[in-house]
Amino acid sequence: MSIEIRNLNYIYMKDTPFEKKALDDVSFSINDGEFIGLIGHTGSGKSTLIQHLNGLLKPSSGEVIIDGYNIFSKNIKLSDIRKKVGLIFQYPEYQLFEETVEKDIAFGPKNLGLSNDEIDGRVKRAMELVELSYEKFKDLSPFELSGGEKRRVSIAGIVAMEPKVLILDEPTAGLDPKARNNILDNIKKLHLEYKNTIILVSHNIDDIADFSDRVLVMENGKNILFDTPVNVFKNMELLKNIGLDVPQILILARELKKNNFDIDENIFKLKDIVDAIRLNICKGRC
Ligand code: ADP
Numbered sequence: 001m002s003i004e005i006r007n008l009n010y011i012y013m014k015d016t017p018f019e020k021k022a023l024d025d026v027s028f029s030i031n032d033g034e035f036i037g038l039i040g041h042t043g044s045g046k047s048t049l050i051q052h053l054n055g056l057l058k059p060s061s062g063e064v065i066i067d068g069y070n071i072f073s074k075n076i077k078l079s080d081i082r083k084k085v086g087l088i089f090q091y092p093e094y095q096l097f098e099e100t101v102e103k104d105i106a107f108g109p110k111n112l113g114l115s116n117d118e119i120d121g122r123v124k125r126a127m128e129l130v131e132l133s134y135e136k137f138k139d140l141s142p143f144e145l146s147g148g149e150k151r152r153v154s155i156a157g158i159v160a161m162e163p164k165v166l167i168l169d170e171p172t173a174g175l176d177p178k179a180r181n182n183i184l185d186n187i188k189k190l191h192l193e194y195k196n197t198i199i200l201v202s203h204n205i206d207d208i209a210d211f212s213d214r215v216l217v218m219e220n221g222k223n224i225l226f227d228t229p230v231n232v233f234k235n236m237e238l239l240k241n242i243g244l245d246v247p248q249i250l251i252l253a254r255e256l257k258k259n260n261f262d263i264d265e266n267i268f269k270l271k272d273i274v275d276a277i278r279l280n281i282c283k284g285r286c
Pocket residue numbers: 012013020021022040041042043044045046047048049
């Protein structure tokens with residue numbers, strides 16, 4: 001499902017002494033099925049922006065067009081938009097509330113008015129996708145699970161609604177490395193299987209570089225860059241100046257290049273850099 005943002009402005013507490021312009025003339029479009037990484041320093045406007053995409057915030061001015069429709073026009077019901085655009089907030093496990101894992105995941109699909117068979121099927125598919133065994137977890141209380149498992153239950157709850165657009169705000173925040181990698185693998189798998197549009201907000205630049213088709217960079221309410229990871233991370237100085245990192249592997253690739261390694265200086269993946277180093281060391285001998 002495509003997304004188009006046209007001249008979006010948003011002002012918190014307008015006409016008060018605390019007025020704050022959080023989005024400043026933001027325009028961009030996202031194609032159906034793209035995986036977008038959204039980065040920016042704290043306070044740059046990321047969360048204000050994503051809340052516009054399912055109508056939680058209404059623009060001060062400008063347009064949000066989802067699948068060709070302006071979502072704030074009179075004939076569009078925001079409840080319909082929210083079925084198509086799933087938003088997973090930071091620490092979504094705080095919103096778990098049902099007595100069992102199965103009921104929690106089924107809550108969203110039930111509200112869509114689906115048949116019991118369809119709900120069962122969706123719950124099972126979503127649990128499989130986040131790698132929670134249905135038999136083992138379905139009757140457990142969400143509150144007796146580990147942090148990583150709780151997070152996966154809450155992600156499954158949104159996934160089971162099968163949104164065409166899925167927005168994840170720092171989905172790995174506060175998790176240990178193993179749980180973090182699990183969640184990221186699940187998101188990758190989800191994208192491959194459902195071919196939905198994904199927007200991933202993350203402070204982890206390496207993950208963003210690795211997964212994204214394009215990266216949107218926010219600074220002070222404006223989208224200052226929106227391009228492929230290679231083209232965005234070329235701007236090392238600019239990114240550093242606005243308090244963002246560049247992928248560690250990219251830094252290593254550039255250092256190696258300076259030291260006469262025959263290497264593509266726009267490498268992001270660990271596997272690619274290991275292969276390139278091996279080729280340089282072996283130089284055809286191994
Ligand atoms: P990010 O998600 O990138 O950290 P936000 O969208 O949360 O940025 O915030 C953008 C700006 O809007 C910041 O200056 C922030 O302080 C301000 N802001 C966010 N939420 C509110 C709010 N509810 N009331 C007033 N100002 C807010």
